[in-house]
Amino acid sequence: MPRVCKCPQPQPVEQLQNFRLLLCVDIRQRLFYPVAMFNLDEELKALKKARLHRRLPSVEARTGTHIRIKGRDLLLMASNDYLGLSQHPHLISRAAQAAAQWGAGSAAARLISGSCTLFDELEKRLAHFKQTQAALLFSTGYMANLGLLSALAGPDDIIFSDELNHASIIDGCRLSRAKVSVYSHVNMAALAARLRRAGRFRRRIIVTDALFSMDGDIAPLPRLLELARSHDAVLIVDDAHGTGVLGPQGRGTIAHFGLEDPDRLIIMGTLGKALGCFGAFVAGSRVLIDYLVNRARTFIFTTAMPPSNAAAALAAVDIVEQDAGLRERLQENTAFLHRELRSLGFDLGSSRTQIIPIMAGEARKALAMADHLMEQGIFLLAIRPPTVPANAARLRLTVTALHTRQELERVVAALKKTGRKHGLI
Numbered sequence: 001m002p003r004v005c006k007c008p009q010p011q012p013v014e015q016l017q018n019f020r021l022l023l024c025v026d027i028r029q030r031l032f033y034p035v036a037m038f039n040l041d042e043e044l045k046a047l048k049k050a051r052l053h054r055r056l057p058s059v060e061a062r063t064g065t066h067i068r069i070k071g072r073d074l075l076l077m078a079s080n081d082y083l084g085l086s087q088h089p090h091l092i093s094r095a096a097q098a099a100a101q102w103g104a105g106s107a108a109a110r111l112i113s114g115s116c117t118l119f120d121e122l123e124k125r126l127a128h129f130k131q132t133q134a135a136l137l138f139s140t141g142y143m144a145n146l147g148l149l150s151a152l153a154g155p156d157d158i159i160f161s162d163e164l165n166h167a168s169i170i171d172g173c174r175l176s177r178a179k180v181s182v183y184s185h186v187n188m189a190a191l192a193a194r195l196r197r198a199g200r201f202r203r204r205i206i207v208t209d210a211l212f213s214m215d216g217d218i219a220p221l222p223r224l225l226e227l228a229r230s231h232d233a234v235l236i237v238d239d240a241h242g243t244g245v246l247g248p249q250g251r252g253t254i255a256h257f258g259l260e261d262p263d264r265l266i267i268m269g270t271l272g273k274a275l276g277c278f279g280a281f282v283a284g285s286r287v288l289i290d291y292l293v294n295r296a297r298t299f300i301f302t303t304a305m306p307p308s309n310a311a312a313a314l315a316a317v318d319i320v321e322q323d324a325g326l327r328e329r330l331q332e333n334t335a336f337l338h339r340e341l342r343s344l345g346f347d348l349g350s351s352r353t354q355i356i357p358i359m360a361g362e363a364r365k366a367l368a369m370a371d372h373l374m375e376q377g378i379f380l381l382a383i384r385p386p387t388v389p390a391n392a393a394r395l396r397l398t399v400t401a402l403h404t405r406q407e408l409e410r411v412v413a414a415l416k417k418t419g420r421k422h423g424l425i
């Protein structure tokens, strides 16, 4: 290649040779060089060695609390479908009707081909549900956090973020290019000190999971809001796991604490967990939502969710608001497992909710425990770094309103065996 560049006017034969040379180098680079350069297989080997390699188990069927993998029926203890709504007949029939009317997909971004009335209806419904002025749908919770944080913050701003916040918040902070100040988990004194010490910034944002996705504890939202008020900051609350579960009529963690502050509070919620569908939303003031429509790139530059999903989500919000029995069953099941597992001596961290971490420490141990549970017909996954900090590997057990007492007793008995075998209890 250098020869080619050095020769200003190559002769025809030489030109052909040079062309062959270039072609050869180009093909070799494209076909072989990147793989060797990136060392992907080496990295995968290292992940395997550290027991951090992940695989996708193929689920052949799912009914109620059970799934089938490789022909085996397993009790599912790893779902975020906390109220069991994903298989509710009302959601399924609303989705089917909407698919028949609107088709399988939405065909474009809403700013390109217009907004289906089902989206408008769902946004009004979600704003009412969260008791805010307005709401905006996003295709996933991940995209909602990315879009929200990168639209609101830039290089002149500062974001204060809990160290155990979800990956989508971390990535949203990075994408915004704001200064990021990470405070230790739910440590309000540490956050207050950081707020005091921070210099001058155009905008100050505090962002937190409401119900932490891998730990099951609840953020101290009243204190967070107080700090936001006293330091002229806005508080973003990611209520992915509290929506539908906590608070009166399942309105979420903000309602659970009875908080209200339209000027300072922004709520992110998901439709893919307790609401049993797919997607997410941001709820807040009318001005905020108008701003996001114009500035949130993960809203603007992506295809809208299928209308059938919005129809199912509308049905889900109705059920969540009206059927307190589902939440009561979830609370009873949660209380049962917490009581039984703690009395066996398991370390459940600071969980108080349906997300129950069983702390194992090393990734290797968490994996072996998950395998042992699988042998006993129970499916839950080992959660390992980078999802959780190093040496904080765990089994993430989730309970739903659909689990029967008999099923939960089976889980406790299996965990007792597994915990003893691996020296946890």
Ligand SMILES: Cc1ncc(COP(=O)(O)O)c(C=O)c1O
Binding pocket: 140, 141, 142, 143, 145, 166, 168, 209, 213, 238, 240, 241, 270, 271, 272, 279, 280
């Ligand atoms: C706290 C939290 N925020 C955001 C998300 C992302 O939501 P989604 O799965 O809709 O992308 C999750 C998903 O697990 C989550 O746990």
